[in-house]
Amino acid sequence: MATETATATEHGAEAAAHGAEAAHGGLNIHPMDQFIVKPLFGDGPVGMFTVTNVTLWMAVAVACVALLMVIGTRGRNIVPSRAQSIAELAYGFIYKMVEDVTGKEGVKYFPYIMTLFLFIVISNFIGLIPMAFTTTSHIAVTAVLALAVFLSVTVLGFIKNGPGFLGLFWVSSAPLVLRPILAIIELISYFVRPVSHSIRLAGNLMAGHAVIKVFAGFAGALGLFSILPIAAITAVYALELLVAFIQAYVFTILTCVYLKDALHPHH
Amino acid sequence: MATEPITTELAGSCVGPNGGAIGMPQLCADWFPNQVFWLIIALVAIYFILTRIGLPRVGGVLAERQGTITNHIAAAEELKIRAQEAEKAYDKALADARAEAGRIVAAAKADIQKDLDAAMAKADEEIAAKSAESEAAIDEIRKGAMAAIEEVAKDTAGALVTALGGSGDQAAIDGAVEARLKG
Numbered sequence: 001m002a003t004e005t006a007t008a009t010e011h012g013a014e015a016a017a018h019g020a021e022a023a024h025g026g027l028n029i030h031p032m033d034q035f036i037v038k039p040l041f042g043d044g045p046v047g048m049f050t051v052t053n054v055t056l057w058m059a060v061a062v063a064c065v066a067l068l069m070v071i072g073t074r075g076r077n078i079v080p081s082r083a084q085s086i087a088e089l090a091y092g093f094i095y096k097m098v099e100d101v102t103g104k105e106g107v108k109y110f111p112y113i114m115t116l117f118l119f120i121v122i123s124n125f126i127g128l129i130p131m132a133f134t135t136t137s138h139i140a141v142t143a144v145l146a147l148a149v150f151l152s153v154t155v156l157g158f159i160k161n162g163p164g165f166l167g168l169f170w171v172s173s174a175p176l177v178l179r180p181i182l183a184i185i186e187l188i189s190y191f192v193r194p195v196s197h198s199i200r201l202a203g204n205l206m207a208g209h210a211v212i213k214v215f216a217g218f219a220g221a222l223g224l225f226s227i228l229p230i231a232a233i234t235a236v237y238a239l240e241l242l243v244a245f246i247q248a249y250v251f252t253i254l255t256c257v258y259l260k261d262a263l264h265p266h267h
Numbered sequence: 268m269a270t271e272p273i274t275t276e277l278a279g280s281c282v283g284p285n286g287g288a289i290g291m292p293q294l295c296a297d298w299f300p301n302q303v304f305w306l307i308i309a310l311v312a313i314y315f316i317l318t319r320i321g322l323p324r325v326g327g328v329l330a331e332r333q334g335t336i337t338n339h340i341a342a343a344e345e346l347k348i349r350a351q352e353a354e355k356a357y358d359k360a361l362a363d364a365r366a367e368a369g370r371i372v373a374a375a376k377a378d379i380q381k382d383l384d385a386a387m388a389k390a391d392e393e394i395a396a397k398s399a400e401s402e403a404a405i406d407e408i409r410k411g412a413m414a415a416i417e418e419v420a421k422d423t424a425g426a427l428v429t430a431l432g433g434s435g436d437q438a439a440i441d442g443a444v445e446a447r448l449k450g
Contacts, residue, residue, distance in 0.1 A: 030287050030288065032288040032290075032291060032292055033286075033287055033288050035288065035291070035292035035293060036281070036282060036288050036292050037292065037295070037298040037301060037302065045297075046297060046298050046301050047300070047301065048300040048301055048304050049301075049304060050301055052298075052301055052305070054298075054301060054302050054305050054306075055305045058305050058306065058308070058309035059309070061309060061313075062309050062312045062313055062316070065313050065316055065317070065321070066316050068321075069316060069317060069320070069321030069322070069324075069325065070316060070320050070321055070324075073321065073324050073325055073328065076324060076327070076328050077328070078328070078331065078332055078335055080328070084325075084328070087321070087325050088325055088328065088329060091322065091325045091326070091329065092329070110322075111314065111317055111318045111322055112314070114317055114322065115310060115313045115314045115317055116310075118313060118317070119309065119310060119313055135302070135306070137293070138292075138293050138298075138302055139293045139294070140293070140298065140299045140302040140303060140306075141302055141303075141306050144302075144303050144306050144307070145306075202293065206293060
């Protein structure tokens with residue numbers, strides 16, 4: 001029995017291609033290895049234009065968008081096909097969100113928000129395919145998304161309202177004494193927005209994927225009892241499916257809320 | 268830049284010699300430009316796919332469907348109004364037909380009454396003629412009877428007078444009988 005377990009451990013370790021560390025024995029878990037960016041062709045360094053697994057999985061996401069929104073809606077049916085229903089559902093979902101949160105003036109920014117939503121939600125879901133790379137688990141990716149939202153919303157706010165956009169920080173409904181203090185708090189919270197906006201998304205996805213990997217590492221070492229971590233992986237995977245959608249939804253609706261602040265800065 | 272080689276030292280700060288990650292790969296600054304570059308490419312691609320094809324198409328389909336539904340509801344509304352009109356027309360036709368039938372019945376009754384009246388009048392006339400005729404016949408018979416009675420009375424009176432020994436002056440007897448009968 002004991003030798004069998006040992007061979008199983010060794011075998012798992014070899015499969016993980018970390019022979020050197022496996023020599024030390026015990027658990028051999030590398031939850032963060034799945035986030036490594038590596039070139040698809042060759043072993044060279046990762047430059048700006050290197051074709052990497054990031055390129056591959058973003059291309060897959062773009063292909064999924066094309067599949068859903070172009071190929072799926074090809075029929076233009078009055079009574080929709082399955083793929084067209086999903087495309088219409090996504091369209092209606094985001095359109096209604098933009099309209100409800102930002103009002104009629106926000107509707108012209110709908111394509112940008114739809115782009116964000118589809119990229120995030122599809123990246124989150126394809127990242128859950130075993131052996132996949134999750135682009136949205138990287139802070140560099142989510143920070144670009146969040147900063148793009150932050151900068152464009154701030155610029156838009158000043159273009160639309162001029163200096164009146166600063167009224168966002170001046171809570172006119174509060175007592176006059178409190179207003180400067182509230183203004184400082186509002187200002188800080190405004191600049192924290194892109195930070196929380198990006199870390200929320202990347203952090204949620206990274207944590208979920210890392211947890212699954214940790215359980216998978218246990219499963220390799222426990223022999224017969226690996227049924228427990230496998231059950232746990234199943235449960236966490238189900239939760240991650242939920243998180244994949246919810247985080248995309250949260251990112252999108254926060255974008256709408258920030259956009260609303262830019263369009264109507266007065267409380 | 269792609270041409271700029273990244274030193275092994277820099278690459279080594281993120282990936283260990285055995286290929287495993289050192290620390291959090293998310294914080295490896297060497298990979299940032301690559302990720303940002305491909306992200307922007309992907310976003311621009313998605314944006315163009317959506318704005319050139321996807322969104323106008325889906326929006327068009329949704330608007331078309333909404334239009335179709337609205338049209339169908341309007342058509343249903345119109346059909347309902349037409350059905351109501353048809354019902355009204357039917358009711359009116361029914362009422363007209365009833366009135367017409369009443370009128371025809373009344374006319375027929377009047378016609379029949381006229382015929383009946385005419386027939387009655389004719390019958391009355393015939394009856395009157397018949398009864399007049401009968402009366403005339405009765406009169407004649409009565410007259411005949413009276414004449415016969417007179418004659419019988421005269422004869423009887425003459426015979427009586429003769430039998431009683433009187434001299435039969437037939438003319439005087441006749442005059443007496445006539446006077447008596449008239450009396």
